[in-house]
Amino acid sequence: xxxxxxxxxxxxxxxxxxxxxxxxxxxxxxxxxxxxxxxxxxxxxxxxxxxxxxxxxxxxxxxxxxxxxxxxxxxxxxxxxxxxxxxxxxxxxxxxxxxxxxxxxxxxxxxxxxxxxxxxxxxxxxxxxxxxxxxxxxxxxxxxxxxxxxxxxxxxxxxxxxxxxxxxxxxxxxxxxxxxxxxxxxxxxxxxxxxxxxxxxxxxxxxxxxxxxxxxxxxxxxxxxxxxxxxxxxxx
Amino acid sequence: xxxxxxxxxxxxxxxxxxxxxxxxxxxxxxxxxxxxxxxxxxxxxxxxxxxxxxxxxxxxxxxxxxxxxxxxxxxxxxxxxxxxxxxxxxxxxxxxxxxxxxxxxxxxxxxxxxxxxxxxxxxxxxxxxxxxxxxxxxxxxxxxxxxxxxxxxxxxxxxxxxxxxxxxxxxxxxxxxxxxxxxxxxxxxxxxxxxxxxxxxxxxxxxxxxxxxxxxxxxxxxxxxxxxxxxxxxxx
Numbered sequence: 001x002x003x004x005x006x007x008x009x010x011x012x013x014x015x016x017x018x019x020x021x022x023x024x025x026x027x028x029x030x031x032x033x034x035x036x037x038x039x040x041x042x043x044x045x046x047x048x049x050x051x052x053x054x055x056x057x058x059x060x061x062x063x064x065x066x067x068x069x070x071x072x073x074x075x076x077x078x079x080x081x082x083x084x085x086x087x088x089x090x091x092x093x094x095x096x097x098x099x100x101x102x103x104x105x106x107x108x109x110x111x112x113x114x115x116x117x118x119x120x121x122x123x124x125x126x127x128x129x130x131x132x133x134x135x136x137x138x139x140x141x142x143x144x145x146x147x148x149x150x151x152x153x154x155x156x157x158x159x160x161x162x163x164x165x166x167x168x169x170x171x172x173x174x175x176x177x178x179x180x181x182x183x184x185x186x187x188x189x190x191x192x193x194x195x196x197x198x199x200x201x202x203x204x205x206x207x208x209x210x211x212x213x214x215x216x217x218x219x220x221x222x223x224x225x226x227x228x229x230x231x232x233x234x235x236x
Numbered sequence: 237x238x239x240x241x242x243x244x245x246x247x248x249x250x251x252x253x254x255x256x257x258x259x260x261x262x263x264x265x266x267x268x269x270x271x272x273x274x275x276x277x278x279x280x281x282x283x284x285x286x287x288x289x290x291x292x293x294x295x296x297x298x299x300x301x302x303x304x305x306x307x308x309x310x311x312x313x314x315x316x317x318x319x320x321x322x323x324x325x326x327x328x329x330x331x332x333x334x335x336x337x338x339x340x341x342x343x344x345x346x347x348x349x350x351x352x353x354x355x356x357x358x359x360x361x362x363x364x365x366x367x368x369x370x371x372x373x374x375x376x377x378x379x380x381x382x383x384x385x386x387x388x389x390x391x392x393x394x395x396x397x398x399x400x401x402x403x404x405x406x407x408x409x410x411x412x413x414x415x416x417x418x419x420x421x422x423x424x425x426x427x428x429x430x431x432x433x434x435x436x437x438x439x440x441x442x443x444x445x446x447x448x449x450x451x452x453x454x455x456x457x458x459x460x461x462x463x464x465x466x467x468x469x470x471x472x
Contacts, residue, residue: 012247012385146251151413173384173386173390177413180421195412196412197412
């Protein structure tokens with residue numbers, strides 16, 4: 001039977017094998033939710049980069065630049081890391097360079113996997129359906145916060161385990177823990193997350209609307225997949 | 237307000253500060269439960285060591301040798317890592333050298349803290365009472381399993397957070413997650429743990445009795461504390 005495992009932060013990635021495995025990266029507040037939204041609204045590709053400077057270089061080559069550092073937009077860039085930024089006609093067909101605090105790091109760390117997919121609650125069922133149809137094991141990689149675990153990405157992992165559990169084995173406790181937390185919180189994720197560290201940070205920044213949006217399940221039938229160093233939309 | 241935080245595995249310890257902090261190490265199945273039991277039955281000290289060979293050297297100097305590798309006893313040693321081994325008159329006043337897969341590693345990694353305490357469900361309230369009376373922040377360090385998180389140590393962390401939460405702040409999601417899992421499972425920890433990876437391993441080894449024992453709360457008013465390179469019983 002295929003196996004699904006959960007890596008609670010990129011700091012633990014070296015403990016997981018990547019061969020024969022599809023990695024699903026989640027940074028639900030807000031990088032991967034932005035990416036999924038961007039593809040749902042027709043961007044051509046997204047190149048995840050590590051630094052603001054690298055983002056500027058791509059901007060000079062005609063990419064739209066999107067960046068966040070500590071949950072705030074960077075001066076001079078076209079896009080910030082609110083998913084609502086990507087809901088506009090002007091982004092259709094465009095190339096985007098995006099750097100985020102945690103999500104980009106998680107994606108670039110996963111390159112040796114069979115495939116790297118971008119997951120969020122917004123495309124949960126699209127991801128689950130695809131993984132069920134593939135012969136590979138699955139590793140959900142939570143982007144976390146500066147190396148530490150966070151509740152929202154863990155809940156996404158639990159939601160994906162929940163959708164997969166009749167088709168996959170869970171070998172490790174992290175998958176079990178994520179699934180149990182999701183079971184406990186799924187009826188009202190927003191209030192379940194109310195005391196989490198990231199929600200407290202984001203609420204100080206006044207982006208409650210983003211949070212509510214990012215917690216919606218199955219809004220888009222879109223799967224961003226890493227090809228070379230760019231994310232593109234998988235043909236479904 | 238003082239702060240309580242949870243480190244889900246020693247692999248994440250570098251992300252936590254240790255200054256002004258008391259570390260509570262938990263490896264509840266079974267190293268730290270053994271240590272607490274041993275002190276409750278009157279051992280003089282326990283020296284946690286990294287390797288079987290080091291354990292043998294202490295044995296030659298008159299220590300009782302206790303070891304487990306992959307949850308099995310080592311040949312030629314007086315004690316294994318079942319807590320029931322320590323419930324005998326012959327251990328009173330003795331010195332013990334103990335090496336375990338995960339617990340020893342977690343203890344030795346914590347040496348730079350203000351104090352390192354050994355925690356288990358068996359001495360939960362003794363630990364909680366002591367920490368409430370001290371001016372320091374608290375970090376619960378889960379020993380985990382070969383670097384990965386495990387459910388049982390996380391549940392202990394959650395239990396300690398539960399006893400401390402009116403006196404301490406939790407800043408990080410790991411503490412919140414541990415507490416939520418404990419809330420969900422506390423009415424029947426044994427069945428809550430039934431699908432965890434360690435329980436499945438231990439059940440194959442036929443030590444159900446140890447598991448049931450290790451999950452009992454507040455059995456002993458004992459706190460093992462690291463002094464130099466040995467654990468001794470704190471004067472209460």
